[in-house]
Amino acid sequence: MKNVLIVRLSAIGDVVMASGLITAVHARYPDAKITWLVEPAASALLKENPAIENVIIWPKKDWLSLWKNKQWRQLFNTIRAFRRQLHALNFDIALDAQGILKSSFLSWLSGAKVRPGLSGKEPVWLFHTHTLKKDHNHPVISSEYIQLAEHIGASATDYVMDLPYAQSTEQKVDAQLAEHGLAGRPYVVICPFTTRPQKYWFDEHWQATVTELKQRYDLPVVILGGPGDVQHAAKLCAQSAEPLVNLVGKTSLTEAVAVIDKAAALIGVDTGLTHVGIAKHTPTVAIFGSTRPYLETRSASASVIYLGLSCSPCRRKPSCVGAYTCMKNITPEQVLTRLVSLVPEGWLGFEGESESEDRTSSQTIIPSQQVEPL
Structure with a gap:
């Protein structure tokens, strides 16, 4: 031993x-x-x-x-x-x-x-x-x-990433989801918050994405984050044309893992909760710009969108004077098209739209290599 x-x-x-x-x-x-x-x-x-x-x-x-x-x-x-x-x-x-x-x-x-x-x-x-x-x-x-x-x-x-959680954690999360009318109902998690401003996707992009998910697919959206993200989350919720289920600062870390595990899909930036989506095999689109921790997810249900600009990845030393072009130029339509490509055709209202047009018309997008989970 x-x-x-x-x-x-x-x-x-x-x-x-x-x-x-x-x-x-x-x-x-x-x-x-x-x-x-x-x-x-x-x-x-x-x-x-x-x-x-x-x-x-x-x-x-x-x-x-x-x-x-x-x-x-x-x-x-x-x-x-x-x-x-x-x-x-x-x-x-x-x-x-x-x-x-x-x-x-x-x-x-x-x-x-x-x-x-x-x-x-x-x-x-x-x-x-x-x-x-x-x-x-x-x-x-x-x-x-x-x-x-x-x-x-x-x-x-x-080598298989995984984050098991206790039955008691699952029960707490089930009760919390039920309070918001999500018991047994598919929902999408968004993870907008991270440690540095150059890693953020723009608020208007999140708002457009939430609107599309609700109006096109009738999917409720859950927003996750930590206690330090409460103020920003309140702003996003106030500005959103569609209601968000705001669980920011209201879950423990393990409860957030369970919320992601039960989700139909996840969209997030380079932050810990986005990586949780990949570990729990939740269909995940990761949006990277100033950082690029990986491009290949080792999972057929997860994909990275990264523009690969000449200045990327700048990590902690952005040279764009706050423009953050590497994130701004990734559009909500590109993200939703990529998300649809990760789920079975017709699943949860998704129509199985082809991403081929997106990949050929926007050559700056570098799709992650899709392989079977190891």
Whole structure:
């Protein structure tokens, strides 16, 4: 039996995309006991997964507070106590799935003798037993985590993203959906919110998309996001010509996963909840511009729209002075046409419209490669 530690501390979307390490580890070591080390914000994604033995929260804020206040002795004692907690689990392997100095240090702190990890800008090799070079431009979703899984002897086909949730969570979500008249009714989820303005799709595009979904297909739209998105969500709802079911800030993270799992489809920007749609096999259109985490989704039910402008991806350094052309030039019609192409013909009122015209007339759109789920 192997005791395996996975270190992926943040962020929510990255933890989603790294979740396939769980199935990969169990494929390689069927009796393995898996522990995941994570920061508080993303921990809820893992706590209801029966395939994980332990979820350990790294108290980052506590350590930083001691550091900033120069409480060196207390910091040393806190780290030593955390080390004892990790050593008590007798890890054989620690997988650094983040590739930064703090994650590599924590993998070393675990006491595991085998510590492969991803490369990064920081000297992570100090704490790894083997460092895998990460290809930041690889087009396939989760490519770096698949590389890590293959390093321990698993295969790409063993790597399957998933985010199980408890029956109690499902019951809460069912009740919440019923309150909004969505019990047993198909609905579309939109995920408009993200961490940086250059990753947003324009509000007028969302409004036009919601109107089309309701008027053309008679599909209600649920909007999801976190507590920090409440104000923006209220603005979108107020400006929308059609009513939105506003669950922004009203669900836990795992409840949001269940809402997405039960949805007929999802449209979102580069944000954690969009990646959840792909993990839960909900038909998903991902709209990318300043960032491009992947182009190939490894799923026939998910697709990326990315214009591939000469300035993209600019990531954290946009050069367009707030124009965000890479997102603005993606139209609601293109998004809806792509969404229709992902679902069976006639399903839920969709007419199975062909996307061929869209792809040939707008050569700047780069469609993701469609393959069967692995």
